[in-house]
Amino acid sequence: MRLTCPHCGNRGIEEFAYGGDADRRRPDGEPFGQAWMDYVYLRRNPAGAHREWWYHASGCRAWLVVTRDTTTHVVASVQEVAR
């Protein structure tokens, strides 16, 4: 598996660190309850397209959002996170 980093080009997966599901939303200012429980522990865990964080740890150190098929590992898109 390789990812095409917007800065560094096509690189091996070993240069990147995985950051998990990119569609989780951190609750804003709520006390601990169901919303936090969902955020911390529950996962959509889809078989198919998955938007996920990857960090180019051994490269430009950018955080990327990758859309990848979890059944085939085919990468559909790699985008840098907008600041």
Add this chain to the structure above:
Amino acid sequence: MTDRFSIFTLLGEALSGHRGWKPQWRDPAPKPHYDVVIVGGGGHGLATAYYLASQHGIGNIAVVEKGWIGSGNVGRNTTIVRSNYLLPGNIPFYEWSLKLWEGLEQDINYNAMVSQRGVLNLYHSDGQRDAYARRGNAMRLHGVDAELLDRDAVRAKLPFLDFDNARFPIMGGLLQPRGGTVRHDAVAWGYARAADRRGVDILQNCEVTGIRIEGGRATGVETSRGFIGAGKIGLACAGNSGRVAAMAGLRLPIESHVLTAFVSEGLKPLIDCVVTFGAGHFYISQSDKGGLVFGGSIDGYNSYAQRGNLPIIEDVCEEGMALMPALGRLRMLRHWGGVMDMSMDGSPIIDRTDIGGLYLNAGWCIGGFKATPASGWCFAHLIARDEPHRVAAAYRLDRFATGRLLDEAGAGADVALH
């Protein structure tokens, strides 16, 4: 002629050209309704069906499996069994599993090649020795066998390890003599045969496509072979737990990840126990066929592909070389992937769900094989009696909300660290 395996049936078949063996389980058509439907024909599902029939007297059971039995993780693991855990919620469960392994072959009349050759966890620092001593003490307090070996005792057992490795010198190990290996495919076949004999219908190539829920209660499963009604439904779907639970509208504290296992070319007897490398995550044993069977960590990203990537293969081989340099002279024969149901605290879930008649058995992470008998035993108990079994009482689905986590690694909700 050969309904029951024994030395006499084996000799009889040997003398008559092995023409009398029959299929070991039926291939029945699905009935319209069962008292219990188990989704997932792996080790855990088949064991659950067997113990429902043998321990709880339930006769009308089906196991539905999307592929063929043994095609999932029960046929993809590194065959290790052990009960060397630390936490009070885990030790009694895994020890019960090891006790069931010890009696399994007589119980199901099937040679599962249970081999209690010992599991040795190596330590490489003073701090790790102390942590292993603590774990060994916890095990002994629960009546489990554990022995702390020093460097010389390990050297006497396994002289070919790299004791003087500059970064990871071997200082000793924690040995569980009753741990060992079990022939994994035979576990699936043995449970399938034993369950079939008690009337369980094993429905292969029967994929669940939906779970029917009426009035808050699960009433059956839609499958590729039509609707099958069920009094109760038990999910034992391992890496596919999230997909199947989603059919009932459930979201689980689970991510699916790929784990790769490896086997070398065959060689003469070399390693007579299971050895684990304490400075990383690597475990190795030798199969009865002669190949060295080994593995390491999950790849670390969500995957349903049953296929890993090269960096983890390199990583596992580096760990193997750090432990046992002679490995470098061997050729790797095969590697393959399985999909792990990685729970958020590294421990499993055997519990009811919010939906009536729907039960969940999932979250086995990378250690489900050793748990197969007790998982089946406790899941059958839960389904039959609607209350958790004593040794599996901590495996609740709501522990993530209540904070009663069972995190052996102390790693938090990051599955790559378990």
